Amino acid sequence: KSSTEVSARYVRWNPNVDLHRSGDWSIEALFSHLKTKGFERITEPVYPVTKGKFFMDPHLPDCLLVFPPSANWWVGDKWYEAGAVILQDKASCFPAKVLMKGWTQEEGECIDATAAPGNKTSYISALMSSQSRLLAFERSAPRFTTLEKMLAKGQCRNVIPRRADFTDSDPLDPEFAKVTRILLDPSCSGSGIVNRLDYLLEDEVDEPDAQSSRLEKLASFQLQMILHAFRFPSARRVVYSTCSIHAEEDERVVLAAVSSGIAEEREWRLADRREVLPTWERRGRPEEMGGDEQMAESVIRCLPGEDKTNGFFVACFVRNEETDGLQL
Ligand code: SAM
Numbered sequence: 001k002s003s004t005e006v007s008a009r010y011v012r013w014n015p016n017v018d019l020h021r022s023g024d025w026s027i028e029a030l031f032s033h034l035k036t037k038g039f040e041r042i043t044e045p046v047y048p049v050t051k052g053k054f055f056m057d058p059h060l061p062d063c064l065l066v067f068p069p070s071a072n073w074w075v076g077d078k079w080y081e082a083g084a085v086i087l088q089d090k091a092s093c094f095p096a097k098v099l100m101k102g103w104t105q106e107e108g109e110c111i112d113a114t115a116a117p118g119n120k121t122s123y124i125s126a127l128m129s130s131q132s133r134l135l136a137f138e139r140s141a142p143r144f145t146t147l148e149k150m151l152a153k154g155q156c157r158n159v160i161p162r163r164a165d166f167t168d169s170d171p172l173d174p175e176f177a178k179v180t181r182i183l184l185d186p187s188c189s190g191s192g193i194v195n196r197l198d199y200l201l202e203d204e205v206d207e208p209d210a211q212s213s214r215l216e217k218l219a220s221f222q223l224q225m226i227l228h229a230f231r232f233p234s235a236r237r238v239v240y241s242t243c244s245i246h247a248e249e250d251e252r253v254v255l256a257a258v259s260s261g262i263a264e265e266r267e268w269r270l271a272d273r274r275e276v277l278p279t280w281e282r283r284g285r286p287e288e289m290g291g292d293e294q295m296a297e298s299v300i301r302c303l304p305g306e307d308k309t310n311g312f313f314v315a316c317f318v319r320n321e322e323t324d325g326l327q328l
Contacts, residue, residue, distance in 0.1 A: 006069045006194065007047045007048040007049070007069060007308050008047060008048065008049050008066045008067065008068070008069060008090075008308050009049075009066070009067040009068065009069060009071050009087075010057070010064055010065070010066060010067075010087070010088060010089055010090045010093075011064070011065045011067060011074065011085050011086070011087060011088075012060075012063050012064050012065075012085065012086045012087075012088045012093060012123065013027050013030055013063045013064075013065065013084070013085055014063075014083060014084055014085060014086050014122060014126055014154050014155075015027075015063070015126050015129075016083075016122070016125060016126050016130050016154055016155040016156055016157070017082055017083050017084040017154065017155050018084070019129070019130055019155065020130065020155040020157060021082065021084075021155060025079075025082065025084040027062075027063075030065075030079060030084070030085065033079060034054065034073070037073045037077075038052055039052060039053065039054050039067070039071075039073065040052060040053050040054075041053075041054055041055065041056075042054070042055050043055065045057075045058055045066065047308055048068060048069055049066055049067055049068040049069070049071075050068065051068050051070065052068075053068070054066060054067045054068075054071075057090060059090070059094075059277065059279065059280065060090070060093055060097065063093075063126075064088075064090060064093060065085075066090075074087065082153075083150075083153035083154040083155060086119065086122060086154065088119045088123070089309055089310045089312075090302075090308070090309045091192075091243075091302040091307070091309035091310050091311075091312035092119055092120065092243070092310065092312065093120075093123055094241070094277060094280075094300065094302075094312065094314050095120055095183055095185055095239050095241040095314050096120045096123040096124045096127060096183065097123075097127070097277070098239050098275070098276050098277060098314055098316050099124060099181050099182075099183050099237060099239040099316070100124060100127040100128070100181070101275060103127060103128065103181070105128070105129070105131050105132050107132075107180050107181075108132070108178040108179060108180040108181075108234060109132055109133040109134065109135070109178045109179050109180070110124060110128065110132070110133075110134045110135070110179065110180070110181045110182070110183070111134070111135045111136075111137065111166075111176075111179050111181075111182045111183070111229075111232075112124060112134065112135070112136045112137065112182075112183045112185075113137050113166040113182060113183060113184050113185075113186070113225060113229065114137065114138065114166065114183075114184060114185050114186045114187070114225070115136035115137060115138045115147050115161065116138040116140065116143035116144060116146055116147040116150075117143065117146045117147060117150055118136070118146070118147045118150035118151055118154070118156075119150075120183060120185055121134065121136045121147070121150075121151065121156065121159055122150060122151065122154040122156050124183065125151075125154070125156035125157075125158055125159050126156075128158055130155070130156065130157050130158045131158055132158060133158060133160060133178075134156075134158050134159045134160070135159075135160050135162060135176075135179070136151070136159050136160065136161045136162065137162050137164055137165070137166040137169070138161065138162070138163060138164075139163070139164060139165040139166070141163065144161065144163040147161055148161055166225065166228065166229075167224060167225065167228050169228075171228070171231040171232040171233065172231075172233065176232055176233075176234075177233065177234060178234060179232050179234055179235060180234050180235060180236050180237065181235070181236070181237045181238075181239075182229045182232060182235055182237075182238045182239075183238075183239050183241075184222075184225050184226060184229055184238065184239065184240045184241070185240075185241045185242070186221065186222050186225045186242070187218065187221070188218060188222070188242040188243060188244040188249050189211075189214065189215060189218060189244045189246060189249060190243055190244065191243075191244045191245050191246055191311065192242075192243045192244055192245045192302070192304060192310050192311020192312055192313075193243050193304075193310050193311065194304040194305070194310055194311070215246055215248040215249060216248070218248075218249055219248050219249055219252065219253050219256075222240075222242070222249060222253045223253050223256050223257060223260075226238065226240055226253070226257040226317070227257065227260055227262050227263075230257075230260075230262045230263060230266055230268050230317070231262065231266075235319065236318060236319050237271075237316065237317070237318050237319075238268070238316070238317040238318075239314065239315070239316050239317075240253070240254065240257070240314070240315045240316075240317070241312065241313060241314045241315075242312070242313045243310055243311060243312055243313075244311065244313065245301075245303070245304075245311040245313075247285060247288040249313070250284070250288070250299075250301070250313040250315075251284050251285055251288035251289045251296070251299065251313075252288055252289075254270070254284075254289070254295075254299060254315045255288070255289050255290060255295070257317065258270055258295075258317070263317075266319060267319055267320045268317050268318070268319045269317065269318060269319070270295055270298045270299070270315065270316070270317060270318075271298055271316040271317065271318045272298060273297045273298050275298075275316055275318065276298055276299065276300055276314065276315075276316050277300055277314075280300050282300060282301045282302065282303060282306070282307060283296055283297050283298075283299060283300055283301065284296035284297070284298070284299035284300070284301060284313075284315075285301075298315070298316070299313065299314065299315040299316075300312075300313070300314045301313055
C-alpha cells in the first residue's frame with residue numbers, strides 16, 4: 001500500500017454549534033442525518049472503511065467519525081455549512097486532546113499560539129465547552145482572516161483571536177496571568193502531510209538540497225516558540241506538535257527544550273506517557289533523544305500509510321505546581 005493512499009476520511013463533530021445555534025445539532029441528530037444520506041454506523045473499526053459505513057474513532061470516540069476514503073457527503077451539506085462538522089485529520093485532533101486532559105473551567109485560561117486556519121483552536125474551544133478565555137494568536141494577515149471565519153462558523157464564542165506574533169507577547173503582562181495551558185503548533189516543513197483536505201499549507205516543501213538548512217531554521221524557530229511559552233508564569237502544560245516526520249523538528253527540538261536553562265529554572269519536564277494518549281502505540285525515537293527510552297515513550301508519532309493519519313508528532317511539557325508565580 002502506498003504511503004500516499006488514504007484509507008479513511010475523518011470528520012469531527014463540533015459540539016459548539018449544538019450549544020449556540022438553534023436546532024438540534026447533537027451527535028445523535030448527526031447519526032440520524034447520516035442515515036438519511038445512506039450511511040450505516042458500525043461498531044467495529046475496519047480499514048479501509050466499507051462503502052456506506054462509518055464508525056467512531058477508537059481513540060476519539062466521543063467526536064471523531066471515520067468514513068470510507070471515497071466519502072464526500074459533506075459537500076454542500078447543511079451540517080458542514082453550519083460548522084457542526086469539521087474535516088480534520090485524526091492526528092491533528094491529538095494536540096488539543098492532550099492539551100486539555102483533566103481540564104476544569106475553574107483552572108484558568110488557554111492560549112493557542114499559532115492558530116490559523118483554526119482546526120485545533122476550534123477543538124480546544126469545544127473541549128472548554130466554549131467557556132473561559134482562549135486567546136488565539138496568528139501573525140499572518142491572510143491566515144488570520146481565515147481563522148476569524150472558521151471561529152465564527154464553528155461558534156467558538158470563548159476564543160479571542162489576535163493578529164500578532166506570539167513571541168512579541170509579554171508573558172508577564174497581567175492579561176496572561178491566568179493562562180495555564182498553551183498549544184504550540186508552529187510552522188513546520190509539512191513533510192507528514194499526505195491528505196491535504198483539511199490543511200492550509202503555508203508553502204510547498206523544498207527540494208532535498210535546500211531541505212537541511214530549511215529544517216535547521218525551522219527547528220530554531222520552533223525551539224524559540226517553546227521557550228517563550230515556558231515563560232508564562234501560570235502555565236503548567238505546554239503541548240508542542242508538528243505535521244513533520246523529521247526528527248530535526250520533532251524529538252530533537254523537544255530534547256533541546258527540556259535541556260534549556262529556562263526549563264531547568266522553571267522545572268519544565270516532559271509529561272509521563274499516561275498524560276499523552278497512552279493507548280497510542282507509536283512513540284518517539286529514543287535514538288533522537290540521547291537514547292532516553294522513557295523520554296521517547298512520552299511523545300507520540302504518527303506515520304502516514306501506517307497509522308491511517310497524516311504524519312504527525314506531539315509532545316507535552318508539564319511543570320511542578322510549587323514553582324507557580326515565579327517571576328523571571
Ligand atoms: N494549529 C493550526 C490548525 O490546526 O488549524 C495550524 C497552524 S500552522 C501549522 C502554523 C501557523 O502559525 C501558521 O498560520 C503561521 O502563520 C502561524 N505562525 C507562525 N509563527 C507564528 C508566530 N510567531 N506567532 C503567531 N503565529 C505564527
